[in-house]
Structures are given as C-alpha cells and as structure tokens.
Amino acid sequence: MARNGAVTWRRRTEKIDGFDLSPTDSEEVYRCVDDSHVDRKVIERLLRIPLARVTAVDSGRRALQFLGLDEEKNSNGLDGLKVDLIITDYCMPGMTGYELLKKIKESSAFREIPVVIMSSENVLARIDRCLEEGAEDFIVKPVKLSDVKRIKDYMTREFRVGEGERGGGINKRKLRDSCDLSSSPPSTLSSSPVSPASSLSSQSPSPTPSILSASAPCSPSSLDSPTRRLKMTSSE
Amino acid sequence: MDVVSQLQRQFIDYSASLHREGFVDDQFTQLQKLQDENSPDFVVEVASLFFEDCEKLINNMARALEQQQGVDFKQVDASVHQLKGSSSSIGAMRVKNVCINFRSFCEAQNREGCLRCLQQVTHEYSLLKSKLQTLFRLEQQLLAAGGSIK
Numbered sequence: 001m002a003r004n005g006a007v008t009w010r011r012r013t014e015k016i017d018g019f020d021l022s023p024t025d026s027e028e029v030y031r032c033v034d035d036s037h038v039d040r041k042v043i044e045r046l047l048r049i050p051l052a053r054v055t056a057v058d059s060g061r062r063a064l065q066f067l068g069l070d071e072e073k074n075s076n077g078l079d080g081l082k083v084d085l086i087i088t089d090y091c092m093p094g095m096t097g098y099e100l101l102k103k104i105k106e107s108s109a110f111r112e113i114p115v116v117i118m119s120s121e122n123v124l125a126r127i128d129r130c131l132e133e134g135a136e137d138f139i140v141k142p143v144k145l146s147d148v149k150r151i152k153d154y155m156t157r158e159f160r161v162g163e164g165e166r167g168g169g170i171n172k173r174k175l176r177d178s179c180d181l182s183s184s185p186p187s188t189l190s191s192s193p194v195s196p197a198s199s200l201s202s203q204s205p206s207p208t209p210s211i212l213s214a215s216a217p218c219s220p221s222s223l224d225s226p227t228r229r230l231k232m233t234s235s236e
Numbered sequence: 237m238d239v240v241s242q243l244q245r246q247f248i249d250y251s252a253s254l255h256r257e258g259f260v261d262d263q264f265t266q267l268q269k270l271q272d273e274n275s276p277d278f279v280v281e282v283a284s285l286f287f288e289d290c291e292k293l294i295n296n297m298a299r300a301l302e303q304q305q306g307v308d309f310k311q312v313d314a315s316v317h318q319l320k321g322s323s324s325s326i327g328a329m330r331v332k333n334v335c336i337n338f339r340s341f342c343e344a345q346n347r348e349g350c351l352r353c354l355q356q357v358t359h360e361y362s363l364l365k366s367k368l369q370t371l372f373r374l375e376q377q378l379l380a381a382g383g384s385i386k
Binding site: 036037038039041042045046048120141142143144145 | 263266267269270274275278281282285286288289317318320321322324325326327
C-alpha cells in the first residue's frame with residue numbers, strides 16, 4: 001500500500017482558521033491541511049506526539065497563504081517561518097493536493113520541504129503522478145500511528161538533501177537512482193551540494209519539526225483518469 | 237471484587253463487544269491509544285466531531301435525494317465519500333461499510349438503492365452514537381471511582 005502525507009510545522013504562534021496555537025520555545029508548528037474535522041483532529045493529535053507543532057488549514061489556498069506563496073499576497077513569507085513537512089489531502093476543492101504540491105515544488109523557498117499526500121482512495125495513477133511531481137510519500141487514509149512514524153523519518157533525513165538539477169524537487173525514486181550510480185558512499189543524502197535557494201532547510205534543524213497539513217472535502221469523481229473508476233469497486 | 241475492578245471489567249467487556257459486533261475496528265483502538273494526560277478527552281472529542289459530521293452529511297444526502305426534478309448523484313456521492321472518510325478515520329466500521337455500498341448505488345444512479353443506504357447509514361450512525369455514549373459513560377464512572385482504562 002503506498003503512503004503519502006504532508007504536514008508542515010510552524011514555529012510561531014498564529015491563529016489560523018480557528019486553531020489557536022501557542023508553541024513553547026522549542027516547539028515547531030505543523031501545518032495540517034484537511035477539510036474533514038475528524039481527520040484534522042486525528043492527524044493533529046498523531047503529529048503532536050513528538051512535540052511537533054501542527055498547523056491545520058482547510059484548503060490549498062490557505063496553505064499557500066500561510067507559506068506566503070499566495071499570488072495575491074505576493075510575499076516571500078520567510079520571516080521566521082520554518083516548515084519541515086507539508087501534509088496534504090489529494091482531493092480538495094479549489095486546489096487539489098497535487099496542485100499544491102506543484103506550487104510548492106515551483107517555489108525556490110519551499111521546494112525542498114518534503115510534501116506528503118494523503119488520500120482515502122488507493123489509486124495507482126494518482127500515487128504515481130504525485131511521486132513523479134516530487135511528493136515524498138503517499139498515505140492511504142485512515143492515517144495511522146505507523147504512517148506518522150514513517151513521516152517523521154523523512155523529516156530528519158530531508159534536512160540534508162540538496163536540490164535536483166532542475167530544482168523541481170527530488171522524489172524518493174530519483175534520489176535512489178542517482179545514489180546507486182554514483183561512487184560516493186551509501187550516505188549520499190548528506191553529501192549533496194546545498195544551493196543558496198535551499199538556505200531555508202539548511203538552518204540548524206530544531207528538535208520539533210513543523211508540519212503544515214491541508215485537506216478539504218471534494219467530489220472525487222472529477223479529478224482522476226478513467227482508471228479511477230476501476231478502483232471504486234475494489235475492497236478498501 | 238471491588239468497585240474499581242468491577243467497573244474496569246464492565247468497560248473492557250463493553251469495549252470488546254463493540255469490536256466483536258463490528259461497530260468499531262482497529263482504527264478506534266489506535267485512537268484510544270492516543271488518549272493520554274495531555275489529551276484526556278481525545279476520543280470523546282473526535283467522536284463528537286464525527287457525530288456532527290454524520291448529521292450534517294446525512295442531511296445533505298437526504299436533501300439531494302429528495303430532489304424531484306432529478307437527483308444530483310455526484311452531490312450525494314460527495315457527501316457519502318466524506319462520511320466514508322470520517323468513519324474510516326474514527327474506526328466506525330459498520331458506518332463505513334454502508335458508505336461503500338452507498339457509493340456503488342450513487343455511481344449506478346440508483347435512487348432506490350441510495351435511499352435504502354441512507355436509511356441504513358442513519359440507523360448505523362444512531363446505533364453507534366448510543367453505543368459510544370454508553371462506552372464513554374462507563375469510562376467516566378471508572379475514572380470517577382479512581383480507576384483507569386489503560
């Protein structure tokens with residue numbers, strides 16, 4: 001079963017969509033984009049375990065606003081903002097998780113942040129598309145504790161990953177391939193060159209990551225290729 | 237047997253019966269494990285959100301299915317999809333299973349089938365709500381007597 005999920009963590013206290021977060025000094029903030037109240041609460045709780053801070057928002061647009069990538073705002077959003085992971089639902093009205101992923105990977109400031117996609121539907125075409133676009137992982141809901149533990153592993157590693165050639169984001173497969181071909185020692189992840197654009201992630205990692213999580217309800221039927229229909233009747 | 241042990245036994249037995257009868261699955265157990273001193277009411281809170289969701293979504297489905305001019309099955313399906321997601325996240329297995337069937341009827345644009353599923357999902361939701369309220373009450377009693385659920 002493929003798995004994805006993205007959560008961003010935030011350092012500062014902010015009141016967003018009714019979530020009043022007051023971090024302690026060492027806490028980081030996670031951002032959780034999920035339109036379902038139930039999911040949001042569960043994911044928030046799951047991610048809070050390692051004292052990480054979760055910011056939950058209910059749309060891709062708000063996630064971008066939070067990151068300062070919203071076109072209307074036209075700001076960089078880098079003043080003290082530190083995001084270690086973005087977790088997002090695939091299926092959202094207005095902007096899908098896939099579109100959010102693309103926007104993040106297009107941004108020089110945030111393209112290195114690992115993005116994880118969640119979906120209640122196990123659709124291979126969808127999973128592949130997200131991974132190709134640079135998603136770190138794909139989680140099929142419901143999100144479990146074991147998923148969360150895996151996500152946390154990404155965050156520790158990702159701090160040392162440099163950029164790919166076109167800077168469009170490295171996904172796990174590409175990274176693995178290049179590692180196999182190079183003559184560097186196995187731990188090539190840490191020896192990748194870090195470009196200026198990735199200065200955000202080269203800050204000394206703090207103990208508690210910040211996760212941004214996005215999700216919203218939407219009609220699933222409009223988003224996928226015809227292959228999705230085949231999956232509908234399979235047991236879930 | 238002292239009071240605490242008795243209450244503990246009651247709680248455990250009732251919890252087990254919910255699993256056995258398929259009202260909740262392993263995901264619910266996971267949620268129970270997430271409850272701790274920092275989040276002492278976690279399960280109750282999630283359950284409350286879930287019941288709110290249920291009511292809202294069931295109303296949406298009912299309204300959409302009532303449309304005499306023509307049912308917008310995509311709209312019904314969207315609500316069922318959401319409910320399926322929520323029920324899956326909380327471990328409400330029977331509700332989730334009805335939703336799975338429900339979606340097939342939406343896809344087939346079968347109004348009768350949808351109405352039957354709506355009835356079933358309403359029934360399962362009510363049952364679950366009452367069962368969980370009982371569970372939470374037992375938990376309260378146990379905690380009040382000085383026991384713990386772990």
